[in-house]
Amino acid sequence: MGLVNYREVLQYAKEHKITVGAFNSMNMETVQAVAAAAENKRTPLIIQTYHAHVDYAGPDYIRAIAQTAAERSNVKIALGLDHGRSYEQAKKCIESGYSGVMIDLASEDYELNVRETKRVVELAHKVGVSVEAELGTIVTADETPEVIAEGCTDPVMARRFVKDTGIDCLAVSVGTAHGAYKYAPKIQFDLLKELVDTVECPIVVHGGSGTPDEDVEKMVRLGIAKLNVGTEFFTAYIDAVKEMTKGDSRPDIIDMMRAARDAVRVTADAKLDILTRFRV
Incomplete structure (x- = not known):
């Protein structure tokens, strides 16, 4: 089985009442880890690459690794650009x-966001590629809950934005943030419920790292289609490498990378336990 687009995995999520894990990965070990976790849970997966990681590794290298994972898997796997910064970067990944x-232009004014997002949609849909955009501001997790709440998505604008752009899914701001939380997040569940219930495309929540399990469970119950997780995987990876190399230890590189891969796998298994808990 090769790579599939978001529509296929998000349709599965809707039919089976799960949330798809969109797990940030950037090399062979992280891709192998999250793909193995998805295979074990018998659930589709979106392998994502953060825009800076795409610039570092090159989209063709990452696609080749993800394609191999998809071909060896019995579950549906998609590959996506996370927080693409421009039409040009999205185009490079599509190609x-x-x-x-x-395409994340949420920090720009509405008209520019719509115009550039539509350009990406037109290009992507010609070749069967799905498009996600963002509305509202998802800040870094060192901010207070009050500051995070200032960027929450306006549901009226969200409904308009989806109609204006034709996107396949919408990332919203409801109280989560990127990175490791300095303060406990305060999720605005009433807002999230309105977005899920009234916006005419699947709803995506970013900032899944460090969000309390009970909050993630509640978001799954409300019907979010996709949860993005990145920092927790990279923290697990780095901690495993540090443990292998502490003191004067000089491990074999294979042993070190295997330990990092195993740590990411454990983290992915735990996330997927929650995201698929209510599967029907």
Whole structure:
């Protein structure tokens, strides 16, 4: 089975009442880890690459690794650009074989966001690639809950934005943030419920790292289609490498990378336990 687009995995999520894990990965070990976790849970997966990681590794390299994972898997796997910064970057990923791209211009004014997002949608849909965009501001997790709440998505504007752009899924701001939380997040569940119930496309929540399990469980119950997780995986990876190399230890590189892969796998298994808990 090769890479599929977001529509296929998000349709599965809707039919089976799960939330798809969109797990940030950037090399062979992280891709192998999250793909193995998805295979074990018998659930579809979106392998994502953060825009800076795409610039570092090159979209063709990442696509080749993800394609191999998808071909060896019995579950549906998509590959997506996370927080793409421009039409040009999205175009490069589409041309390299990504099955989904995110264009994130939420910090720009509404008209510019719509105009550039539509350009990406027109290009992507011609070749069967899905598009995610963002409305509202998802800040870094060192901010207070009050500051985070200032960027929450306006549901009226969200409904308009989806109609204006034709996107396949919408990332919203409801109290989560990127990175490791300095303060406990305060999720605005009433707002999230309105977005899920009234916006005419699947709803995505970013900032899944460090969000309390009970909050993630509640978001799954409300019907979010996709949860993005990145920092927790990279923290697990780095901690495993540190443990292998502490003191004067000089491990074999294979042993070190295997330990990092195993740590990411454990983290992915735990996340997928929650995201698929209510599967029907």
